[in-house]
Amino acid sequence: MKYFQLMSGDSTRDFSRVMLDFGVALVGPGRFGSILENQHVYEEKGHWAKLSWLLDASPGDRIVLHSGKSCI
Numbered sequence: 001m002k003y004f005q006l007m008s009g010d011s012t013r014d015f016s017r018v019m020l021d022f023g024v025a026l027v028g029p030g031r032f033g034s035i036l037e038n039q040h041v042y043e044e045k046g047h048w049a050k051l052s053w054l055l056d057a058s059p060g061d062r063i064v065l066h067s068g069k070s071c072i
Contacts, residue, residue: 001030001060004053008067016067025063 006025007063008016015026025042035051057063 005064
């Protein structure tokens with residue numbers, strides 16, 4: 001089992017309730033489509049380093065949700 005830390009947004013736009021209520025991890029910027037099919041686009045735009053951990057995530061892994069600067 002692996003652990004990942006994910007921010008729920010900054011203090012002006014906190015998505016922690018959405019993530020917890022619906023059991024999802026919101027990892028963006030999704031505007032370029034699937035990271036599996038569009039890796040080259042995410043690399044060109046400079047987002048690949050922030051998203052590539054998703055390829056290592058598996059069912060059963062844990063995500064620690066970090067909200068703002070002080071709440072985990």
